[in-house]
Amino acid sequence: xxxxxxxxxxxxxxxxxxxxxxxxxxxxxxxxxxxxxxxxxxxxxxxxxxxxxxxxxxxxxxxxxxxxxxxxxxxxxxxxxxxxxxxxxxxxxxxxxxxxxxxxxxxxxxxxxxxxxxxxxxxx
Numbered sequence: 001x002x003x004x005x006x007x008x009x010x011x012x013x014x015x016x017x018x019x020x021x022x023x024x025x026x027x028x029x030x031x032x033x034x035x036x037x038x039x040x041x042x043x044x045x046x047x048x049x050x051x052x053x054x055x056x057x058x059x060x061x062x063x064x065x066x067x068x069x070x071x072x073x074x075x076x077x078x079x080x081x082x083x084x085x086x087x088x089x090x091x092x093x094x095x096x097x098x099x100x101x102x103x104x105x106x107x108x109x110x111x112x113x114x115x116x117x118x119x120x121x122x123x124x
Contacts, residue, residue, distance in 0.1 A: 004031065014106070017106075019100045049098055072084060081100070089119075097122075099111065
């Protein structure tokens with residue numbers, strides 16, 4: 001199991017990573033962030049993406065999709081990918097990993113695979 005700092009550092013080794021955050025979607029607060037901050041304000045992104053996660057959770061509830069969990073949410077921009085992965089571990093309920101990627105330098109499939117692995121080893 002990896003601690004938060006180690007997991008954030010590992011996420012930043014993903015090809016094309018701009019920044020990463022672990023976010024509490026109950027409060028919208030980032031519990032930890034890592035990135036140079038030049039391209040994206042991770043604290044603002046954490047709060048804004050909280051609304052997205054809450055909306056998707058509400059939509060799933062309205063659609064009675066109780067057996068399906070959200071694996072990840074992807075927002076594609078012309079120059080970036082924003083990958084949101086709600087934690088599924090018992091200690092991670094109510095948290096999500098947020099990863100911003102440079103679209104031209106990243107491999108989305110590999111980034112999803114690596115973020116899933118990081119989530120599985122993260123100890124909160």
